[in-house]
Amino acid sequence: MGKTLNTAYLLLLPLAVAGWNLGLPAAAGLLLLGLAWRWAVTAAGLGRKSRGAEICLEAISASHFVEKVRWCLDRLGLDYTERRAGGTLGAVFLGRTVPRMTFRSGAVTSRIGNSSHILRYLWGRYGHQADAAFLEPTAEAVALEKRLDHYGVDLQVWIYTHLLPNRKLTLHAWGMHDPAVPLWQRWLLPVVFPLAALMVRRGFRISPASYQKSRQRIGELLAELDQTIGPDAGFLLGGESPSYVDFTFAALSSLWAQPEGFALGRSAAAIPSADQTPEGMAMDQAEWSRGYPNVVALIERLYRDYRAPATPSRSS
Ligand SMILES: N[C@@H](CCC(=O)N[C@@H](CS)C(=O)NCC(=O)O)C(=O)O
CATH class of the missing domain: 1.20.1050 (Glutathione S-transferase Yfyf (Class Pi); Chain A, domain 2)
Structure with a gap:
């Protein structure tokens, strides 16, 4: 949420500068403020214990490639959340396809797209378990x-x-x-x-x-x-x-x-x-x-x- 608000602030900044006719020093000050705010959001997250499911599956409502990954996650009995977007919006405006999986790996959060690559990751991480042989x-x-x-x-x-x-x-x-x-x-x-x-x-x-x-x-x-x-x-x-x-x-x-x-x-x-x-x-x-x-x-x-x-x- 903090990052989203900060992004909105940075995107709207040029409009505010033009609308209020602010000069260079004020514009630079507001920009620095936005960047400092961004850093503060990141710093606040450091060392904080993450909450919620470790795996998030990004999806759309009717996707057969998402179903391929979802099925394997379900078979593994993994606890995950599914985040569903409007169909094509991600592809058209952000250049991403679904399925895309976000997961915690140690202290960081990682992300993989493309169903076959996601399954290779699941095999690498869970393949040693008997019920992952499939x-x-x-x-x-x-x-x-x-x-x-x-x-x-x-x-x-x-x-x-x-x-x-x-x-x-x-x-x-x-x-x-x-x-x-x-x-x-x-x-x-x-x-x-x-x-x-x-x-x-x-x-x-x-x-x-x-x-x-x-x-x-x-x-x-x-x-x-x-x-x-x-x-x-x-x-x-x-x-x-x-x-x-x-x-x-x-x-x-x-x-x-x-x-x-x-x-x-x-x-x-x-x-x-x-x-x-x-x-x-x-x-x-x-x-x-x-x-x-x-x-x-x-x-x-x-x-x-x-x-x-x-x-x-x-x-x-
Ligand atoms: N090769 C990709 C194909 C994925 C793909 O085509 N996904 C479609 C949905 S089935 C998609 O992302 N559509 C864009 C969107 O609706 O945002 C994979 O295996 O994951």
């Missing part, structure tokens, strides 16, 4: 995760092609009705919608051709995995228990498969309900559900049997 980044796991992350991007092109023409649905997906998103951001979303939609179209190069290409790649991957999984809904890397790659696949697929238990029910409202789904989107969903029954069975199995925390909540 996070092991074997060469096979990492190679498949990379392909799945590309699938996640194809799904972004797919969903935005269907959602962006519908302002109401897009704003809903960006968290306009999500009480966990700060109110000022929920007010801001409709105002910046044209700019945000333009940036998303540009960022993902949304066009009829890119949609067709993404849709085709999604279908090809689903067909291949449907064969690997087989009729018994076996795990992607074989074996008796799922790995983070299975959780990644189910989490990313949640955009189209819409399984029960997404985010353990904490964020369900942001995905369009069946009666609001645009027609083309519903047709693709029906085609994939019908065409790849082993995939659907695995996603359902993973959400039903493995989405809940494996161990009681513990602090990190």
Whole structure:
């Protein structure tokens, strides 16, 4: 809070200087005051014991990449807080993507973005514990995760092609009705919608051709995995228990498969309900559900049997 107030002071300073016609000595004095205030805020924090959860997951309401990390945090039974922002606001105005994880590391606070890097950190920190074996980044796991992350991007092109023409649905997906998103951001979303939609179209190069290409790649991957999984809904890397790659696949697929238990029910409202789904989107969903029954069975199995925390909540 102290830092936010100080930043606001420093940003507003030029307006005050111009508005009150202050001269150079007064302007320099006010600037020094702001910098001293900033230092005082930092100094007051030194040596102070931090409170609250050690891990904070920065998120938006409907993000399949956030769900990938959230799932692994939940499986580890870690105590964390989730801070949800309005969709695209962070990317458009701050240049950051979600998931992003902030955590205490010794006396300092550290931060990592990008889901696969976050999972590598969790493996490094918790991998020695028996219940973290699912996070092991074997060469096979990492190679498949990379392909799945590309699938996640194809799904972004797919969903935005269907959602962006519908302002109401897009704003809903960006968290306009999500009480966990700060109110000022929920007010801001409709105002910046044209700019945000333009940036998303540009960022993902949304066009009829890119949609067709993404849709085709999604279908090809689903067909291949449907064969690997087989009729018994076996795990992607074989074996008796799922790995983070299975959780990644189910989490990313949640955009189209819409399984029960997404985010353990904490964020369900942001995905369009069946009666609001645009027609083309519903047709693709029906085609994939019908065409790849082993995939659907695995996603359902993973959400039903493995989405809940494996161990009681513990602090990190
Ligand atoms: N490669 C990144 C992709 C993350 C990504 O695309 N995140 C989207 C949400 S799914 C995002 O940050 N959107 C910007 C925003 O809504 O602020 C990862 O694996 O974390």
